[in-house]
Amino acid sequence: xxxxxxxxxxxxxxxxxxxxxxxxxxxxxxxxxxxxxxxxxxxxxxxxxxxxxxxxxxxxxxxxxxxxxxxxxxxxxxxxxxxxxxxxxxxxxxxxxxxxxxxxxxxxxxxxxxxxxxxxxxxxxxxxxxxxxxxxxxxxxxxxxxxxxxxxxxxxxxxxxxx
Amino acid sequence: xxxxxxxxxxxxxxxxxxxxxxxxxxxxxxxxxxxxxxxxxxxxxxxxxxxxxxxxxxxxxxxxxxxxxxxxxxxxxxxxxxxxxxxxxxxxxxxxxxxxxxxxxxxxxxxxxxxxxxxxxxxxxxxxxxxxxxxxxxxxxxxxxxxxxxxxxxxxxxxxxxx
DNA sequence: ATTGAAATGGATCAGGG
DNA sequence: CCCTGATCCATTTCAAT
Numbered sequence: 001x002x003x004x005x006x007x008x009x010x011x012x013x014x015x016x017x018x019x020x021x022x023x024x025x026x027x028x029x030x031x032x033x034x035x036x037x038x039x040x041x042x043x044x045x046x047x048x049x050x051x052x053x054x055x056x057x058x059x060x061x062x063x064x065x066x067x068x069x070x071x072x073x074x075x076x077x078x079x080x081x082x083x084x085x086x087x088x089x090x091x092x093x094x095x096x097x098x099x100x101x102x103x104x105x106x107x108x109x110x111x112x113x114x115x116x117x118x119x120x121x122x123x124x125x126x127x128x129x130x131x132x133x134x135x136x137x138x139x140x141x142x143x144x145x146x147x148x149x150x151x152x153x154x155x156x157x158x159x160x161x162x163x
Numbered sequence: 164x165x166x167x168x169x170x171x172x173x174x175x176x177x178x179x180x181x182x183x184x185x186x187x188x189x190x191x192x193x194x195x196x197x198x199x200x201x202x203x204x205x206x207x208x209x210x211x212x213x214x215x216x217x218x219x220x221x222x223x224x225x226x227x228x229x230x231x232x233x234x235x236x237x238x239x240x241x242x243x244x245x246x247x248x249x250x251x252x253x254x255x256x257x258x259x260x261x262x263x264x265x266x267x268x269x270x271x272x273x274x275x276x277x278x279x280x281x282x283x284x285x286x287x288x289x290x291x292x293x294x295x296x297x298x299x300x301x302x303x304x305x306x307x308x309x310x311x312x313x314x315x316x317x318x319x320x321x322x323x324x325x326x
Numbered sequence: 327a328t329t330g331a332a333a334t335g336g337a338t339c340a341g342g343g
Numbered sequence: 344c345c346c347t348g349a350t351c352c353a354t355t356t357c358a359a360t
Binding site: 009012013014015016017044045046047048049050051052053054055056058059060061066083084087088090091092093094095096097098099100105107109110111115118136137138139140141142143144145147148149150152153 | 215218221229254307
């Protein structure tokens, strides 16, 4: 990942549909080179895909929630099964498998609070393998499109050690 | 949003770089029509953008966490300022503004647990306006690319009322 | 690893159903 | 609102550096 790769990645995260020519000109290389670099980023698994993003409000899903769940039994199999089954629901935006008091956190977006209630009560709380189902309403969710490599050292201001 | 719009949205969420021709053939309309439909989806705000997605592991950021924070004062201004300031950090993958005991939940991805420690202690816990900073490690995070409209009624199996 | 040029194929628009 | 067909332009390949 040299500076050119980083610039390409940054620009494609911002706009995944810009033409290869624009991209090449913006980063100062020939179109054929830009194409090869971009392909290499894909081949190395740095770029996993290019996706259109839909606005959840525009889809009539203006109510968002995070639902924490403990899975029983607390085995790898049960937790992975829960993760996949929850991720497959059309209401689901994301699933986190986490440490702490809960095992998974499900981010969902639904049309209304009535829908939210039915979803939680009828589809989650009823399952014997999901216990301690707790709902947190999400007022707002922002997700920066640009994800970059990080400098090795995270402390921009003030380290633990001084020497 | 008729069936054609939904099919277009679904396919562009899966692959935002497929050609307009492929798209048109897949959904069974002419390329010019597909172009117009796609533009309309953008114009209506259903499609907000097309973005390349980077693999956090490949970026050397294999350690993820969710950090819950209470904001003080608990005013709109303070919470929105915190949200924007947290979203602007290069470590941040997403920020949730939530109900409950905490005000915001920050999803971050960093290179190591040492980095995580420094980030939490030096960059968050030091701020007087962030109180009750709690870290949950994320073992796994999945986010389905496809987000669709939902049927008006969420209870696929078993309703509260019967008649 | 990068480039320039040639050919293949897609985006786009006008005109008509 | 949708399609057909023509033009223009981007993508892609490849030989050479």
